[in-house]
Amino acid sequence: MTLTALGTPSGEAAADRPPAVEVTGLVKTFDEVEAVRGIDLSVRGGELFGFLGPNGAGKSTTIKILCTLLRPTAGTARVAGFDVVRDRTEVRRHIGLVFQETTLDDHLTAEQNLRFHADIYGMPRAEVRPRIDVVLEMVGLTDRRASLVRTFSGGMKRRLEIARGLLHSPRVLFLDEPTIGLDPESRASLWRYVDRLRAEEDITVFLTTHYMDEAERCDRIAIVDAGRIGALDTPSALKASVGHDRVRVVTTDDDAAEALVRERLGVETEREGGALVVLTPDGEQFVPRLFELGLTVRSVSVSRPTLDDVFLAYTGARMADRQAAAGRSPMVAAMSRGGRR
Numbered sequence: 001m002t003l004t005a006l007g008t009p010s011g012e013a014a015a016d017r018p019p020a021v022e023v024t025g026l027v028k029t030f031d032e033v034e035a036v037r038g039i040d041l042s043v044r045g046g047e048l049f050g051f052l053g054p055n056g057a058g059k060s061t062t063i064k065i066l067c068t069l070l071r072p073t074a075g076t077a078r079v080a081g082f083d084v085v086r087d088r089t090e091v092r093r094h095i096g097l098v099f100q101e102t103t104l105d106d107h108l109t110a111e112q113n114l115r116f117h118a119d120i121y122g123m124p125r126a127e128v129r130p131r132i133d134v135v136l137e138m139v140g141l142t143d144r145r146a147s148l149v150r151t152f153s154g155g156m157k158r159r160l161e162i163a164r165g166l167l168h169s170p171r172v173l174f175l176d177e178p179t180i181g182l183d184p185e186s187r188a189s190l191w192r193y194v195d196r197l198r199a200e201e202d203i204t205v206f207l208t209t210h211y212m213d214e215a216e217r218c219d220r221i222a223i224v225d226a227g228r229i230g231a232l233d234t235p236s237a238l239k240a241s242v243g244h245d246r247v248r249v250v251t252t253d254d255d256a257a258e259a260l261v262r263e264r265l266g267v268e269t270e271r272e273g274g275a276l277v278v279l280t281p282d283g284e285q286f287v288p289r290l291f292e293l294g295l296t297v298r299s300v301s302v303s304r305p306t307l308d309d310v311f312l313a314y315t316g317a318r319m320a321d322r323q324a325a326a327g328r329s330p331m332v333a334a335m336s337r338g339g340r341r
């Protein structure tokens with residue numbers, strides 16, 4: 001049997017593998033606060049899974065439990081097939097963490113930071129150098145391996161953190177708002193590396209983000225609110241669940257057009273600022289039918305529900321609200337203390 005860089009049997013069918021993350025009836029209570037109130041979810045191997053929610057929804061608490069930094073009050077969680085309470089060391093060995101705030105040592109070189117991490121994880125000496133070569137190449141920092149991290153841009157530091165999170169060949173990579181504070185070019189470049197990583201290594205990514213475009217990239221998304229999952233599905237299914245496409249059409253005679261559309265197409269219309277609006281499950285298919293009516297159309301546009309609409313529908317908040325509150329990740333502090341409650 002051949003093994004990939006991550007120690008996964010290469011020919012093994014995804015269906016035969018245990019889920020990368022499996023959470024059942026997860027509850028976490030802090031004194032009076034019920035932070036997590038019964039979460040169930042299962043993330044397939046290789047998925048890019050988004051975990052979204054407003055402030056205080058219980059995301060960090062859940063992720064801390066998955067990363068073994070907190071003990072659940074009730075329920076179970078398995079990561080890479082290991083129980084987060086009973087097999088804590090195994091879980092830690094199989095996960096990589098990239099937080100929103102840098103935890104690199106600025107006074108060391110890129111390579112020294114990686115070697116330090118390899119020591120912490122007890123990587124066999126013979127594997128360290130080749131693996132450093134692989135991860136540095138993957139994030140495009142090979143030629144900067146000997147540079148001090150303090151000379152790096154924010155985007156380069158984040159890429160190095162991803163390299164570090166990958167060094168010990170984790171099965172599951174937790175990305176906690178990984179692009180916060182990065183400029184658009186650095187964000188785009190970081191995602192190029194994540195895409196490449198997913199193509200080249202058999203890795204599952206568990207992502208929290210407040211950026212809609214990053215949520216769009218996910219295979220599936222869980223929307224968590226007040227300690228519970230309100231919705232869990234693919235981005236397109238979630239969008240379809242909150243409403244129809246809006247087809248907005250401006251004609252030379254909206255009264256006549258409205259009568260014709262209602263009569264011939266049997267749909268309801270609304271008027272909005274000099275235009276007709278039709279709500280329909282599939283706007284793109286609807287538009288040609290409009291033209292077949294022989295209307296003189298001045299303009300037509302189709303808008304679909306966005307993930308922000310989904311977020312609003314399930315949580316009552318806009319995704320962008322999260323941005324204002326983004327700050328230091330509580331996980332960074334917890335990891336640097338190395339403990340858990």
Ligand SMILES: Nc1ncnc2c1ncn2[C@@H]1O[C@H](COP(=O)(O)OP(=O)(O)OP(=O)(O)O)[C@@H](O)[C@H]1O
Pocket residue numbers: 030031033034035053054055056057058059060061062325330
């Ligand atoms: N150590 C703690 N002690 C007491 N209450 C806590 C603790 N950690 C989290 N909480 C509470 O649990 C709830 C969920 O917090 P959590 O940090 O998991 O939310 P979140 O979804 O990650 O929010 P944010 O997006 O703001 O980071 C909040 O009410 C929070 O105040």
